[in-house]
Amino acid sequence: MIYILPLLAVIIGFIISLFLKPSSSVGFKLLLSFSGAYLLSVTVFELLPEVYRSGDPNVGLFIMLGLLLQIVLEFTSKGVEHGHVHQNEVTGHFPYLLLISLCIHAFLEGFPLNNSDHLLYGVAIHHIPVAAILSTFLLSSKITRVQAFLFLVIFAIMTPLGSWAEANFEVLRRYEAYINAVVIGIFLHVSTTILFEASKNHKFNASKLVVIVLGILLAYLL
Ligand SMILES: [Zn+2]
Ligand SMILES: [Zn+2]
Numbered sequence: 001m002i003y004i005l006p007l008l009a010v011i012i013g014f015i016i017s018l019f020l021k022p023s024s025s026v027g028f029k030l031l032l033s034f035s036g037a038y039l040l041s042v043t044v045f046e047l048l049p050e051v052y053r054s055g056d057p058n059v060g061l062f063i064m065l066g067l068l069l070q071i072v073l074e075f076t077s078k079g080v081e082h083g084h085v086h087q088n089e090v091t092g093h094f095p096y097l098l099l100i101s102l103c104i105h106a107f108l109e110g111f112p113l114n115n116s117d118h119l120l121y122g123v124a125i126h127h128i129p130v131a132a133i134l135s136t137f138l139l140s141s142k143i144t145r146v147q148a149f150l151f152l153v154i155f156a157i158m159t160p161l162g163s164w165a166e167a168n169f170e171v172l173r174r175y176e177a178y179i180n181a182v183v184i185g186i187f188l189h190v191s192t193t194i195l196f197e198a199s200k201n202h203k204f205n206a207s208k209l210v211v212i213v214l215g216i217l218l219a220y221l222l
Contacts, residue, residue, distance in 0.1 A: 006106075006123060016129075017139070035129055036194030065181075066108075071189065095138075109123050110161060112183050113159070134151075
């Protein structure tokens with residue numbers, strides 16, 4: 001499951017991108033809002049108390065470091081992690097920087113998944129809109145289809161690779177609380193940005209509010 005769900009999420013995201021335009025579709029925006037609410041809730045309900053239970057006084061610092069790391073990563077990814085590309089720069093070059101920053105992001109996200117099914121669902125749901133926006137961007141850029149496909153495959157295997165590394169390297173487990181704290185920082189930044197951007201200009205939107213409440217409730221009750 002842990003290796004299949006994140007891969008499946010990218011495939012679903014790719015298929016979605018073939019049928020609807022992520023930048024304008026209402027359904028896509030609702031999915032994005034739901035993914036942000038669910039990811040934030042699972043982080044706050046499960047992962048956050050867990051790292052503080054370790055009793056280490058430095059975990060708070062590592063959470064903030066993770067948040068900073070995500071801010072830095074978004075300088076090159078332009079916000080794909082929270083569901084859109086701010087800058088519509090269509091060039092013929094292969095977007096190496098985008099790939100590298102997304103790989104770091106997705107690899108780290110794989111770490112805490114061995115311990116929590118809910119988090120696994122949260123990351124998988126979060127990667128569906130990310131993969132959709134990424135597919136749309138790649139296919140509209142001037143790189144070849146094979147390059148675009150390769151990009152998606154590399155991105156897709158990063159999260160399972162992170163989970164695998166956590167399960168197989170003793171040294172990583174020794175620093176588990178710190179690594180998970182960094183991932184919490186990433187989750188907090190990504191999910192709150194999704195929710196922030198979901199209510200642009202603070203205009204009331206009933207359907208978005210409903211899916212956000214649904215995301216929180218599902219994370220709480222499941
Ligand atoms: Zn943004
Ligand atoms: Zn992510």
